[in-house]
Amino acid sequence: MNKPFLLKSAAKNYLWGGSRLNDEFNLAVPVYPLAEAWMCSTHPDGVSRLLTGETLAEVLARHPEFLGTHALQLTGGKAELPVLVKLIDAKKDLSVQVHPDDAYAARVERERGKTEMWYVLSAHKEAKLIYGFREDMDARKVRNAVADGSIGCYLNYVPVRKDDVFLIEPGTVHAIGEGCLIAEIQESSNITYRLYDYDRTDSFGKRRPLHLEKALEVANLTSSAAPRQPMRVLNYRNGSASELLAQCKYFQVKRLLLNTENRKLAAFQTGANSFHALLCVEGCGLLYGEEVTIPFFKGDCIFVPSCSIPLMLHGRAQVLNISC
Numbered sequence: 001m002n003k004p005f006l007l008k009s010a011a012k013n014y015l016w017g018g019s020r021l022n023d024e025f026n027l028a029v030p031v032y033p034l035a036e037a038w039m040c041s042t043h044p045d046g047v048s049r050l051l052t053g054e055t056l057a058e059v060l061a062r063h064p065e066f067l068g069t070h071a072l073q074l075t076g077g078k079a080e081l082p083v084l085v086k087l088i089d090a091k092k093d094l095s096v097q098v099h100p101d102d103a104y105a106a107r108v109e110r111e112r113g114k115t116e117m118w119y120v121l122s123a124h125k126e127a128k129l130i131y132g133f134r135e136d137m138d139a140r141k142v143r144n145a146v147a148d149g150s151i152g153c154y155l156n157y158v159p160v161r162k163d164d165v166f167l168i169e170p171g172t173v174h175a176i177g178e179g180c181l182i183a184e185i186q187e188s189s190n191i192t193y194r195l196y197d198y199d200r201t202d203s204f205g206k207r208r209p210l211h212l213e214k215a216l217e218v219a220n221l222t223s224s225a226a227p228r229q230p231m232r233v234l235n236y237r238n239g240s241a242s243e244l245l246a247q248c249k250y251f252q253v254k255r256l257l258l259n260t261e262n263r264k265l266a267a268f269q270t271g272a273n274s275f276h277a278l279l280c281v282e283g284c285g286l287l288y289g290e291e292v293t294i295p296f297f298k299g300d301c302i303f304v305p306s307c308s309i310p311l312m313l314h315g316r317a318q319v320l321n322i323s324c
Contacts, residue, residue, distance in 0.1 A: 002066060002270075002305035003292045004278075007056060009087075009301070010046030012036040015202055018091030020122075020181055025087065025299030033091065039301040040085040040277040040322070045190045048301075056081070056303065068274035068306030071324040074250065082112075082324055083251045085277050085301065086184040087121075094176045095208070096130060096151065096196040099189070100218040101170035108214070109191050113170050116186035117246040117253060119320065120164040121281055124179030128157045129166070131174055132224025139216045142195070146212060151196045158226050165245045166227055171220040183281060185322055187250050193218065239266035240313065242321070256319040258285055266313040270306050274323040278302040285315020 009027060017035025021027050027037055038046040042057040049055050057080065060066055064079035074082035099114035106112070118129075134156050145151040155173070160166075160180060168174050173195060176182060193215035197208050232243045239260040245253045256278075258266055268287070270276050278287070284297045289311040296302060296317070304311070 001290070002308045003289070004287060004294060004302050004304040004308065004311065005050055006294060006296070007040055007048040007301045007303055008051065009037040009039045009048060010041060012038070012046065015200065015208075016090060016092040016094055018089045020089045020091070021087055021299075024181075026297065027299055035089060037087045038084060039087060039279055040081065040083075040303060041188070042081045043084055043188050043190055063305070065307070066275055066305035068270070068272060068324065070273045071275060071306075074324060081188050083277075083322065084186050084188045085279060085322055086186070087299075088176065088180075088182045088184055090176045090178055090180045090182070093178045093198065095192075095194045095198075096155065096173060096175045097192050097194050098173045098215050098219045099168075099170050099191060099193070100214075102187075104218050105189065105191055111191055112187045112189040114187050114189040114191055115170055115248055115250055116168045116184055117248075117251070118164075118166045118168065118176070119183045119185075119245055119253070119255075120160050120162055120180060121183055122162055122181040123160045123164075127160050127179040128177040129160050129175065129180065130155045130177070131158050131166070131168075131227055132156050132172055133221065135223050137221040139221070142216060142219075142221065143212065146196050146210070149199070156224055156226055165230060165232075167246050167248065171218055172224070173219050183279060183320055185246070185251050185253050185320075195219075237266065239264035245320075250324065252323050254321040256321050258283070258313055258315055258317045258319060260285075260314045261316070268304075268311045268313050270304050270308040270323075272307050275306050276304040277322040278304060279320040279322065281318050281320060283315060283317030285313055285317040285319075287311055287313055
């Protein structure tokens with residue numbers, strides 16, 4: 001039977017991370033700094049596990065039907081997730097970077113490209129992100145600006161607030177700024193080309209490598225307008241409300257507002273098209289059905305296979321509902 005199960009994250013200790021993922025999401029990961037938690041992943045650089053210790057990749061190898069028909073199309077029939085779900089704590093600025101599209105990534109890296117979406121869980125008062133260039137650039141101008149450290153003068157800085165949504169297309173030069181706590185949903189890829197890293201050094205005193213020439217091959221160097229927040233509409237159902245945050249050919253992300261007071265229960269069931277990953281970002285609740293009961297809390301991620309058994313949600317929580 002296609003029953004849901006809880007996942008344990010993989011952890012990344014990049015130098016710009018902090019402690020909020022442990023402090024606020026109770027991940028209990030013995031890592032500091034904890035920059036990223038890969039909540040739902042079969043990518044070989046960070047694979048999620050079930051509470052039994054088995055990896056999600058191993059489960060899907062046995063049961064590729066758990067992915068659903070559209071997800072299997074995205075992977076060419078391979079039993080692997082086409083998406084990767086992360087929590088990101090930017091205690092410091094991330095590097096100025098860019099990701100390739102699928103065609104370039106397949107040709108040069110033999111991997112997927114990277115379209116990603118950010119949902120801002122928390123942001124300091126002065127928090128910003130970088131999104132594209134303020135003016136048209138060319139490769140020579142970018143090289144010179146990186147070399148003399150003036151690249152920041154040419155970038156778009158966008159103020160961010162809690163609950164903002166940003167869709168980052170391949171080729172968009174970007175960076176998450178200091179003070180942001182973000183849920184990221186992306187193609188299952190770990191390709192990042194750094195343009196600039198503020199001349200920082202790692203724990204061994206070495207600067208992290210830049211990938212300037214590859215970045216220039218894939219980056220959109222024309223000026224970009226600051227992104228506007230998309231129109232969002234709440235749809236109410238018994239015991240819950242939901243809104244679409246982002247949708248592209250790789251993933252769909254909805255925010256589910258669960259409130260089942262007065263014995264109102266929210267029904268939930270996946271279809272044949274896709275699995276669903278339920279990431280709790282506020283509150284707590286209970287997911288249950290025939291022979292399965294899963295309490296969940298802030299920081300928990302539940303994998304629900306396609307064609308799942310009928311399920312019910314109970315509690316008071318905010319949940320990101322991710323599917324393909």
